[in-house]
Amino acid sequence: MGSIHLNKVSKVFGDLKVIPSLDLEINEGEFVVFVGPSGCGKSTLLRLIAGLEDLSGGTISIDGNDVTNAPPAKRGLAMVFQSYALYPHMSVRKNIAFPLKMAGEDKATIDKKVEDAARVLNLTDYLERKPGQLSGGQRQRVAIGRAIVRQPTAFLFDEPLSNLDAALRVTMRLEISELHHELGTTMIYVTHDQVEAMTMADKIVVLNRGNIEQVGSPMELYNHPRNLFVAGFIGSPKMNFVEGKDAQAFGAPTIGIRPEHLSYSSSEGAWKGKVGVAEHLGSDTFCHVHTENSGTMTLRVSGEAGLKHGDTIYLTPEESRIHRFDDKGLAIA
Amino acid sequence: MARNVTTAKRVGWSIAAWFVALLIFFPILWTVITSFKSEGAAIAFPPVFFDFDWTLSSYVEVQERSDYLLHVWNSAVISLGSTFIALLISIPAAWSMAFNPTKRTKDILMWMLSTKMLPAVAVLVPFYLAYKNLGLLDTKLGLIIILTMMNLPILIWMLFSYFKEIPGEILEACRMDGATLGQEIVYILTPMAVPGIASTLLLNIIMAWNEAFWTLNISASQAAPLSAFIASYSSPEGLFWAKLSAASTLAIAPILIMGWFSQKQLVRGLTFGAVK
Numbered sequence: 001m002g003s004i005h006l007n008k009v010s011k012v013f014g015d016l017k018v019i020p021s022l023d024l025e026i027n028e029g030e031f032v033v034f035v036g037p038s039g040c041g042k043s044t045l046l047r048l049i050a051g052l053e054d055l056s057g058g059t060i061s062i063d064g065n066d067v068t069n070a071p072p073a074k075r076g077l078a079m080v081f082q083s084y085a086l087y088p089h090m091s092v093r094k095n096i097a098f099p100l101k102m103a104g105e106d107k108a109t110i111d112k113k114v115e116d117a118a119r120v121l122n123l124t125d126y127l128e129r130k131p132g133q134l135s136g137g138q139r140q141r142v143a144i145g146r147a148i149v150r151q152p153t154a155f156l157f158d159e160p161l162s163n164l165d166a167a168l169r170v171t172m173r174l175e176i177s178e179l180h181h182e183l184g185t186t187m188i189y190v191t192h193d194q195v196e197a198m199t200m201a202d203k204i205v206v207l208n209r210g211n212i213e214q215v216g217s218p219m220e221l222y223n224h225p226r227n228l229f230v231a232g233f234i235g236s237p238k239m240n241f242v243e244g245k246d247a248q249a250f251g252a253p254t255i256g257i258r259p260e261h262l263s264y265s266s267s268e269g270a271w272k273g274k275v276g277v278a279e280h281l282g283s284d285t286f287c288h289v290h291t292e293n294s295g296t297m298t299l300r301v302s303g304e305a306g307l308k309h310g311d312t313i314y315l316t317p318e319e320s321r322i323h324r325f326d327d328k329g330l331a332i333a
Numbered sequence: 334m335a336r337n338v339t340t341a342k343r344v345g346w347s348i349a350a351w352f353v354a355l356l357i358f359f360p361i362l363w364t365v366i367t368s369f370k371s372e373g374a375a376i377a378f379p380p381v382f383f384d385f386d387w388t389l390s391s392y393v394e395v396q397e398r399s400d401y402l403l404h405v406w407n408s409a410v411i412s413l414g415s416t417f418i419a420l421l422i423s424i425p426a427a428w429s430m431a432f433n434p435t436k437r438t439k440d441i442l443m444w445m446l447s448t449k450m451l452p453a454v455a456v457l458v459p460f461y462l463a464y465k466n467l468g469l470l471d472t473k474l475g476l477i478i479i480l481t482m483m484n485l486p487i488l489i490w491m492l493f494s495y496f497k498e499i500p501g502e503i504l505e506a507c508r509m510d511g512a513t514l515g516q517e518i519v520y521i522l523t524p525m526a527v528p529g530i531a532s533t534l535l536l537n538i539i540m541a542w543n544e545a546f547w548t549l550n551i552s553a554s555q556a557a558p559l560s561a562f563i564a565s566y567s568s569p570e571g572l573f574w575a576k577l578s579a580a581s582t583l584a585i586a587p588i589l590i591m592g593w594f595s596q597k598q599l600v601r602g603l604t605f606g607a608v609k
């Protein structure tokens with residue numbers, strides 16, 4: 001239960017080809033994250049799967065059944081919206097009970113399932129309140145509660161945490177991951193935040209202009225990005241890119257090296273530069289180093305490293321960690 | 334961040350607000366006071382405020398001379414009837430424009446509003462003649478039809494802006510939750526739209542109740558609502574201020590009472606949903 005198959009799916013809005021043609025296999029029980037820059041078509045793709053948007057071409061099947069033309073209600077999916085989309089005139093209890101009521105369950109079953117969901121989500125004390133009387137995090141939990149009660153074949157999340165503050169986002173991230181382990185249901189999660197993608201996903205789908213750039217586990221994408229786009233998108237801070245003569249020295253038109261795979265020395269190394277702004281995170285410090293030929297590079301050092309603004313240093317990439325790309329931006333195996 | 338409001342400031346604003354409110358309310362107050370005067374006291378100069386012989390004679394005379402209850406009945410039938418028909422037309426119209434807009438929706442809305450820019454007098458003669466031929470002059474049905482048409486654009490605009498406020502994602506959520514179109518309308522759309530419809534309804538009743546141009550021009554006696562009842566006391570030859578005031582007071586009383594009891598809905602209506 002919960003495998004989703006997209007076959008040559010495309011979507012056109014007027015003259016705008018948002019999704020040219022896309023194939024994707026989502027396995028049962030997987031936590032799949034769609035990630036990509038703003039406007040790349042993540043929400044559109046999710047809404048196509050949900051049935052809220054009609055396909056311009058291709059087919060979608062869920063558990064082997066073709067649902068391309070099925071209305072949302074018939075697909076057995078539950079969705080959590082960015083704006084939560086709670087029913088403002090109903091209490092939390094009624095909000096969570098709504099899908100069960102639509103499914104025609106009897107009152108005793110509904111009550112029991114709502115109470116169970118409320119317990120899991122720490123909402124028991126708020127059941128009689130209206131959504132307007134809840135905090136952002138609580139509303140988010142109600143939206144999730146409404147999604148889990150009817151045991152859907154898969155969950156769809158569209159940037160569910162983007163309206164929350166940073167601390168709450170981390171908490172909710174963990175709660176959703178926890179929920180996934182508990183329920184074992186397929187989840188498709190849309191975000192533009194690559195940290196969310198890395199921390200939560202079994203499988204990340206990197207989208208760019210409606211095309212899939214790469215599909216893989218977080219560590220696969222981190223260690224073996226297929227092209228420059230994925231290399232630049234996955235990882236925080238961003239990978240450093242070097243072109244021209246400095247890159248040729250390492251045997252490729254473009255090379256990439258992550259901040260954590262650079263070492264520095266005050267006397268010798270591959271690239272000479274001056275230390276610029278340093279961002280202290282406590283455990284780590286990210287130094288922006290202005291190199292002579294290759295622009296500004298980010299360097300990760302331990303929190304106590306004594307680099308000062310204006311110091312001259314030499315950077316050297318860790319040989320085995322260098323990513324090499326050809327003229328077209330594709331990774332050289 | 335809380336604004337630093339001092340007591341002096343608050344008192345100052347309160348006084349100013351009361352002053353403005355009184356200023357607006359004064360003509361009505363004056364009308365009510367005058368209605369209890371004798372005709373002589375009503376035209377006295379300098380005017381007297383409270384120090385006169387309070388009398389109900391104007392009311393008695395107005396009662397004798399005209400059939401107040403008939404006019405109330407006419408006003409009620411016309412305003413409620415036109416509101417009902419207008420809602421019947423405007424709810425589906427606004428609904429489809431808000432939830433299934435097309436490229437032309439904006440133009441249609443603008444066109445509807447533009448009909449309100451036309452001075453009513455400009456179409457009085459054609460309407461009068463048409464009504465005469467159709468036998469609609471001085472009939473309640475005729476007035477209901479014309480008031481429905483007059484207020485329709487405003488109703489559609491108001492309802493459109495209410496329906497627009499219902500977020501599309503909520504409707505999508507309810508579709509995802511397995512609701513059929515019927516269930517969507519019953520459980521989600523109607524409860525969310527009812528406050529907006531209610532204030533539109535109230536406002537339209539008031540607009541229709543107070544309408545004076547068409548009601549005066551195409552009704553005579555049979556269908557004449559309260560506006561015509563008032564007008565019949567503003568005689569050019571004699572200035573019967575007290576009787577005119579008594580008639581006016583009688584005419585505005587029902588709508589004033591209704592307005593009083595539905596204040597909350599009305600404020601929402603008049604601010605076009607800006608107050609949540």
Ligand SMILES: Nc1ncnc2c1ncn2[C@@H]1O[C@H](COP(=O)(O)OP(=O)(O)OP(=O)(O)O)[C@@H](O)[C@H]1O
Binds near residue numbers: 013016036037041042
């Ligand atoms: N209903 C629509 N009509 C026309 N164009 C649309 C419509 N919905 C989306 N688009 C366009 O499709 C493209 C992809 O939109 P989409 O909402 O899927 O992006 P996204 O990846 O979710 O971005 P974000 O991270 O900002 O939410 C955008 O260029 C957008 O303008």
Ligand SMILES: [Mg+2]
Binds near residue numbers: 042043159
């Ligand atoms: Mg989006």
